[in-house]
Amino acid sequence: MKTGIIGCGNIADIYFSNSIKYFNNFEIVACADIKPEASKHYANIYNVENLTIDQILNNEEIELIINLTIPDVHFEVSKSIIQSGKHVYSEKPLSIEFHHGKKLLELSRQKNLYLGCAPDTFLGAGIQESKKILSNNKIGNIVLGSISMGVAGHEIWHPNPDFYYQYGGGPVLDMGPYYFTALVNLLGSAKNVYSQSRTVYNKRVIGSGERKNQQIKVDIPTTLVSQIEFENGTLVDSFFSFDIWKHNKNHIELYGDLGSINIPDPNTFGGSIQLCTEKNGEWKTIETNENNLGKINVENSKKTNEKPGIANYRGIGVSEMVDSIKNNRINRCNGELSLHVLDILDTIIKSAKEDKKLELRSSVSAIEYFSEEENFKLLK
Numbered sequence: 270m271k272t273g274i275i276g277c278g279n280i281a282d283i284y285f286s287n288s289i290k291y292f293n294n295f296e297i298v299a300c301a302d303i304k305p306e307a308s309k310h311y312a313n314i315y316n317v318e319n320l321t322i323d324q325i326l327n328n329e330e331i332e333l334i335i336n337l338t339i340p341d342v343h344f345e346v347s348k349s350i351i352q353s354g355k356h357v358y359s360e361k362p363l364s365i366e367f368h369h370g371k372k373l374l375e376l377s378r379q380k381n382l383y384l385g386c387a388p389d390t391f392l393g394a395g396i397q398e399s400k401k402i403l404s405n406n407k408i409g410n411i412v413l414g415s416i417s418m419g420v421a422g423h424e425i426w427h428p429n430p431d432f433y434y435q436y437g438g439g440p441v442l443d444m445g446p447y448y449f450t451a452l453v454n455l456l457g458s459a460k461n462v463y464s465q466s467r468t469v470y471n472k473r474v475i476g477s478g479e480r481k482n483q484q485i486k487v488d489i490p491t492t493l494v495s496q497i498e499f500e501n502g503t504l505v506d507s508f509f510s511f512d513i514w515k516h517n518k519n520h521i522e523l524y525g526d527l528g529s530i531n532i533p534d535p536n537t538f539g540g541s542i543q544l545c546t547e548k549n550g551e552w553k554t555i556e557t558n559e560n561n562l563g564k565i566n567v568e569n570s571k572k573t574n575e576k577p578g579i580a581n582y583r584g585i586g587v588s589e590m591v592d593s594i595k596n597n598r599i600n601r602c603n604g605e606l607s608l609h610v611l612d613i614l615d616t617i618i619k620s621a622k623e624d625k626k627l628e629l630r631s632s633v634s635a636i637e638y639f640s641e642e643e644n645f646k647l648l649k
């Protein structure tokens with residue numbers, strides 16, 4: 270499928286290179302950006318057409334556009350893609366406003382077009398193998414869980430980190446999509462949220478680039494601690510922070526009535542799962558780096574010199590969506606899922622602001638296991 274990209278910044282490179290290296294069913298033929306020099310840069314490297322936004326939207330050859338702009342404009346850009354009659358796949362989050370995400374889902378349905386959204390890391394072996402373990406009832410009924418993401422702040426490495434500390438930024442909207450997309454895949458829809466928040470530092474100091482040592486103002490909460498109840502009854506404690514210098518917490522742990530599972534970083538495709546099925550027993554480690562997408566890592570590593578387990582398959586969600594379009598079925602990184610995830614993120618922030626427990630406004634159908642065979646089919 271002929272594909273275009275709007276938004277040619279940091280993350281664009283991996284979409285261009287992976288489309289060439291891995292996937293057999295979509296081809297990036299053109300790109301555009303509000304900054305013409307940004308799209309020119311990638312057009313030259315990857316030998317694709319450098320178009321204006323209007324030209325890419327009106328190009329009849331292109332059936333799908335990947336939206337890699339900043340979160341603040343995801344809604345406007347995705348809306349214009351759908352209105353131009355093309356399928357859209359957006360980077361995360363779907364939007365920074367729930368009502369805008371809802372509008373995108375409605376519009377795509379009205380126009381009979383596919384709406385996809387990152388992250389697609391949950392299609393990797395780390396989360397898919399965990400899903401298999403849970404559906405095989407290895408730890409029984411899941412009753413409790415704990416998720417955690419804590420860093421000292423992106424201003425340490427990002428040369429223009431202002432947006433992380435303004436409305437639409439913060440640790441939940443930035444990193445929450447990875448955790449909640451994985452959790453919703455494993456547990457189903459969430460039901461309600463209660464959160465509290467803190468802003469530990471009122472100012473941040475930029476650590477790199479031309480603005481090094483410049484101070485920026487913090488306008489939003491930088492730590493959000495929440496309790497999230499899922500429709501299946503699971504109660505999850507959730508911790509997202511840009512205020513933590515160092516910690517030893519795990520990314521995602523789920524506790525069932527027959528055992529516990531420690532699930533790898535949902536921002537990667539592989540990792541080690543730990544499983545314990547005896548009261549107070551030992552962890553058993555299950556490596557996923559040589560499974561599923563990890564197994565393909567091993568094969569590709571011969572060609573590309575990548576180390577198994579650290580390869581980055583971003584774009585697999587686009588490829589899976591193209592395959593879904595061709596076979597007339599629902600894609601896994603779909604609009605309903607990303608809207609529900611956005612609902613969770615937005616409700617976490619609102620609940621802290623209003624200091625009360627809030628019900629979610631959406632739910633999502635179960636997302637099917639992504640098998641190795643389906644995965645292989647998409648690869649070169």
Ligand SMILES: NC(=O)c1ccc[n+]([C@@H]2O[C@H](COP(=O)([O-])OP(=O)(O)OC[C@H]3O[C@@H](n4cnc5c(N)ncnc54)[C@H](O)[C@@H]3O)[C@@H](O)[C@H]2O)c1
Nearest residue numbers: 276277278279280302303304307337338339340342360361
């Ligand atoms: N950088 C990463 O490591 C990373 C990782 C995962 C996901 N993401 C997500 O990818 C998206 C992009 O992030 P990034 O780091 O590449 O940002 P970036 O700022 O490097 O690039 C964004 C690009 O979008 C362009 N743009 C902005 N508004 C536009 C508009 N209205 N129309 C057309 N182009 C417009 C900008 O000119 C810029 O070139 C974000 O949603 C982010 O959450 C980034």
